[in-house]
Amino acid sequence: DIVLTQSPALAVSLEQRATISCKTSQNVDNYGISYMHWYQQKPGQQPKLLIYEGSNLASGIPARFSGSGSGTDFTLTIDPVEADDIATYYCQQSKDYPPTFGSGTKLEIK
Amino acid sequence: EVQLVESGGGLVQPGRSLKLSCAASGFTFSNYYMAWVRQAPKKGLEWVATISTSGSRTYYPDSVKGRFTISRDNAKSSLYLQMNSLKSEDTATYYCARQAITLWFAYWGQGTLVTVSS
Numbered sequence: 001d002i003v004l005t006q007s008p009a010l011a012v013s014l015e016q017r018a019t020i021s022c023k024t025s026q027n028v029d030n031y032g033i034s035y036m037h038w039y040q041q042k043p044g045q046q047p048k049l050l051i052y053e054g055s056n057l058a059s060g061i062p063a064r065f066s067g068s069g070s071g072t073d074f075t076l077t078i079d080p081v082e083a084d085d086i087a088t089y090y091c092q093q094s095k096d097y098p099p100t101f102g103s104g105t106k107l108e109i110k
Numbered sequence: 111e112v113q114l115v116e117s118g119g120g121l122v123q124p125g126r127s128l129k130l131s132c133a134a135s136g137f138t139f140s141n142y143y144m145a146w147v148r149q150a151p152k153k154g155l156e157w158v159a160t161i162s163t164s165g166s167r168t169y170y171p172d173s174v175k176g177r178f179t180i181s182r183d184n185a186k187s188s189l190y191l192q193m194n195s196l197k198s199e200d201t202a203t204y205y206c207a208r209q210a211i212t213l214w215f216a217y218w219g220q221g222t223l224v225t226v227s228s
Contacts (some may be wrong), residue, residue, distance in 0.1 A: 037214040039155075046205055046218040047147075047155065053212060090155055094213030098171040101155040 002026050004102035006066075011108045017079040020105045022091035024072045035095040036105050038067055039075045041104075042087045051076065083109065112136040112217045114206045119222030122196055132189040132206030132219055139187035140164075143209040146180060146191045148202035158212075159191060159207060174200075184217075196226045 003025040012018040028035045034054030039047040050059040051067035054074065064085075066077045078085055086109060091102040118130040130146070146158040159180035160169040168180050179192040189206055203223050207215040 013190055016149065029210050033212070035212060039215075044222055047215070048218070049214065052210065052214045052216075058216070092155070097213075099157045099213050103154045103156075 001098055002096055002100050003030065004091050004093060004100055006089075006091060006102035006105045009106045009108060011079050011110045012078075013110045014083060015080045018081045018085070018107060020029075020076040020078075020089050020107070021064075022069075022074045022076070022102050024074070024093055024096070027071050028093045028095040029070055030095060032068055034074070034095055036067070036069065036074045037092045037094065039089045039090045039092065041090065042093075043068060043087070047090065078107075081107075112208065114208065114217060114219035116204065116206050116219045116222040119204065119224045121225045121227065121228050123127075124196060124198060124226055126196055128196060128224060129191070129193070130191040130204055130222060130224070132191075134187045134189065134206075134208075138210070139182075140184040143211065144180075144182060145209045145215060146189075146204045146206045147207055147215065148200075149205070149221075150199075150202040153202075158204070160213075161189070162197045169209045193224070196224075198222065198226050199227045 005023045038051040041047040055067045066073050088104040088106045090104045113135045114131045122128045145160045161180045165182050177195045183188045203221040205221045206219040208217040
């Protein structure tokens with residue numbers, strides 16, 4: 001199985017930029033598509049899709065969120081961070097079955 | 111508006127069975143792959159099962175293969191997860207999700223909690 005590694009937590013000041021990383025144990029690109037996706041989960045809520053296929057913004061998601069990267073190194077950027085962004089962020093790969101998730105990065109406000 | 115509403119969770123003893131349901135609305139259910147994803151208390155997300163549009167193909171991780179069965183009824187816009195031989199490590203909130211063809215999860219239900227304990 002492909003393993004995804006995320007830092008447990010990140011503290012950022014409001015109005016600043018948050019950069020959340022995800023590293024995979026294998027290349028998750030294929031034919032020009034990055035099979036990397038990002039979700040936001042607030043306490044007590046279900047996950048919400050933010051970014052799909054590396055850099056595509058999901059419907060209704062503000063442009064403050066963006067995704068980048070390729071191969072085995074990916075980044076979710078939130079710029080600027082707002083108070084409502086306090087949540088845990090998960091990356092997920094779908095290059096191979098089984099689809100696997102990172103352990104999540106909890107975004108905290110300094 | 112896409113809506114996914116799970117039901118059927120609860121407290122069950124180890125070794126027993128439970129069947130979860132997910133009622134879908136707001137989209138053409140029969141056009142989409144569907145999946146179940148679970149989250150143990152205070153833990154991360156784990157994919158549990160996927161079913162094709164017609165139901166002819168199903169996929170599972172090794173952790174539940176042979177114990178869990180995903181199914182669907184397109185006429186009722188409903189998704190199911192039959193869970194047999196439940197173990198304490200199956201304790202989790204189970205989410206129903208609409209799956210894209212490239213295997214990301216566009217919409218999620220609110221989840222239903224399954225607790226396996228004696």
